[in-house]
Amino acid sequence: MKTKTIKHSPGEPAGGKLLILLSICMAALVLPLSFSGGAVATPAIGRELGGSPVALTWITNAFMLSFGSLLLAAGALADQFGRKRLFIGGMALFSLLSLMLAFAPSVEWLDALRAVQGIAAAAALASGSAALAQEFEGHALTRAFSMLGTTFGLGLAFGPLIAGALIDMFGWRSIFLTTAAIGAVALAFALTRMRETHDPSAQGLDWPGTITFSGTLALFTFGVIQAPESGWSSPLVVGVLMASALLLLIFIAVESRAERPMLDLSLFRYARFVGVQLLPIGTCYCYIVLVIILPLRFIGVEAMSEMEAGWMMVALSAPLLIVPTTVASLTRWVSPGVLSGVGFVIAAAGLQWLGHAGVGAPKLDLILPMLLIGVGAGMPWGLMDGLAVGVVPKDRAGMATGIFNTARVAGEGVTLAIVSAVMAALAHASLTKLLSSGTGASAAQISQVSQQIATGDIAGAAATMPQLTQYALAGAYGDAFQVLVHVLTGVTLLAAVAAFGFLGKAGAPGK
Known part of the structure; x- marks a missing residue:
């Protein structure tokens, strides 16, 4: 991989860097809060909306699946279209979906919205991390990423406690209203302070790699979650797992031949x-x-x-x-x-x-x-x-x-x-x-x-x-x-x- 040349928009006052860091850290706080808070809320959601155990399981898994499978793709899009643009789009969509989740009428709606929210989370995290690397250098960059990691840890550590308090006082829907509010504040800081940066040598998204990688994870996860209900030997589960294995082989073949692969297999x-x-x-x-x-x-x-x-x-x-x-x-x-x-x-x-x-x-x-x-x-x-x-x-x-x-x-x-x-x-x-x-x-x-x-x-x-x-x-x-x-x-x-x-x-x- 060649060293990237980064283009910046007109200069940003040095004092604005703290607000940029705060914006990205708030995104890093709200993502684990959404993850761990959803787990604490699942029993309360089940009591109010019903839903099968499989459907309730997808409240967490749908978010994590789309989040993880699209991180690399989000990074490529940030390089091509701009880190600020993708961060703002990701946080805006994340906050909007949090509001929609707070008013979801069924578990099925929750599952679908959480899957889309994972896409927004991937866009925000990938672009935010890349933007942070352009704003700081040397020891300042090390401290900035240390603060980012600490903030993420805070979300994991106290997410269940915050979620529990919100559920006890206001009900499970208040968790998503809270994440929407935090996301909106992060968005406001980014709009006013973050600079636009991008990679002029970016060649766009590796669509074959993205589709086959995401499909592999989605089919495998669906098969494993569905197996306890349908049985491991059921045609549905066996077919889905075999399709996942086939997509994995296609993904490896695609990436090994790509000029600029989404995932460089040679590192392994x-x-x-x-x-x-x-x-x-x-x-x-x-x-x-x-x-x-x-x-x-x-x-x-x-x-x-x-x-x-x-x-x-x-x-x-x-x-x-x-x-x-x-x-x-x-x-x-x-x-x-x-x-x-x-x-x-x-x-x-x-x-x-x-x-x-x-x-x-x-x-x-x-x-x-x-x-x-x-x-x-x-x-x-x-x-x-x-x-x-x-x-x-x-x-x-x-x-x-x-x-x-x-x-x-x-x-x-x-x-x-x-x-x-x-x-x-x-x-x-x-x-x-x-x-x-x-x-x-x-x-x-x-x-x-x-x-x-x-x-x-x-x-x-x-x-x-x-x-x-x-x-x-x-x-x-x-x-x-x-x-x-x-x-x-x-x-x-x-x-x-x-x-x-x-x-x-x-x-x-x-x-």
């Missing part, structure tokens, strides 16, 4: 670059999935209020405000790969501890392992972005960052789909064992209740299968959750092995 020849892409997979399984499934457990199974669930989630996410910065200072003496691997081991220990806290356990028995998981996940979290750039030659840094961010966000959506399906399968096994005593139930009824248990909807499961008590259904959830934690622990430990193996030793970029 660098072993350390491959290792970096595995780091967000580890954090997905030991941290991100818990941001989604724990609020569902606390509200639907432990019978906490949304506010109580929000306070509980602070224990998991608050360490990310402190640990990444602390760990970054240790890289002068210890390899980032070693620190990341140690973090995954700590997170795995926390997961196993959490798995021993059964349904109805004292809150402290949940809070302490959540703190440990947060500390462990925070160690690679603060090092991943720097490693994504540092393990490749300098002239490939831009593409490396784009691939890493796409792998991280798209991986979160795929991981959520996989974990939801695994939890539903485990709940099905627990329920089948529970019904072995002879309590009659149809296969369709067992499948529906299994999905309700997996999403923490114990009240709904009891209504669907009144022959079982809520206590028995909560026990089935607890059994499934404990096995799920073992699966998450295994993947986290594999991520630790990958970190030690690929990144444990210092190496020159491109090695």
Whole structure:
């Protein structure tokens, strides 16, 4: 990749840079708030609007899927049409959709609007990050991106608490009104202060790559989410997963032949670059999935209020405000790969501890392992972005960052789909064992209740299968959750092995 020549519009006063940074940071705050807040709101949405477990799952997955799959495409469009123009368009659309979400009449409308909102989020984040890189240089750029990362962490850490407070006081719709208001303020700052920059050598969007990549992720996610309802062997699920695999092969063929590919596959020849892409997979399984499934457990199974669930989630996410910065200072003496691997081991220990806290356990028995998981996940979290750039030659840094961010966000959506399906399968096994005593139930009824248990909807499961008590259904959830934690622990430990193996030793970029 050649070094880009950037064209600027007429000069911007230096004092305006702070407002530009504030604008982009507010966008970085509202995106994780929308992500984590939607998870806390799901039980309340289900109580008001109904909807199947699959439809409720898409409230989060639709946003993450479109967000992650279009980040690279959004970056290319920002280069061609201007970073300011795309940021303003993305934030305007994001805020408008937040308003529409606040008045959505059904879960199906919520799912559709969230998918489009993910597109707007991709446009805002990709263009905002690129614009920030043009406004600051040297140490100022490092501090600016550090502030951006801290703001994103704040959204993750306190998003569930803010969402819980809003739901308790004003209802779930107030979450989307709040994100609309924050987005509007970010938009106002950008309109008045942000400069227009673009890449004059940009050659437009890689449409074949974009379509095949997005299609691969969309079909795979749909198949995995639909499998618990239709069955893994159903023609629909098998056909969708096979189509996803076919699109993936087409995507690889297209990108390997493109003159300016959306995703430069040659970077995967660098072993350390491959290792970096595995780091967000580890954090997905030991941290991100818990941001989604724990609020569902606390509200639907432990019978906490949304506010109580929000306070509980602070224990998991608050360490990310402190640990990444602390760990970054240790890289002068210890390899980032070693620190990341140690973090995954700590997170795995926390997961196993959490798995021993059964349904109805004292809150402290949940809070302490959540703190440990947060500390462990925070160690690679603060090092991943720097490693994504540092393990490749300098002239490939831009593409490396784009691939890493796409792998991280798209991986979160795929991981959520996989974990939801695994939890539903485990709940099905627990329920089948529970019904072995002879309590009659149809296969369709067992499948529906299994999905309700997996999403923490114990009240709904009891209504669907009144022959079982809520206590028995909560026990089935607890059994499934404990096995799920073992699966998450295994993947986290594999991520630790990958970190030690690929990144444990210092190496020159491109090695």
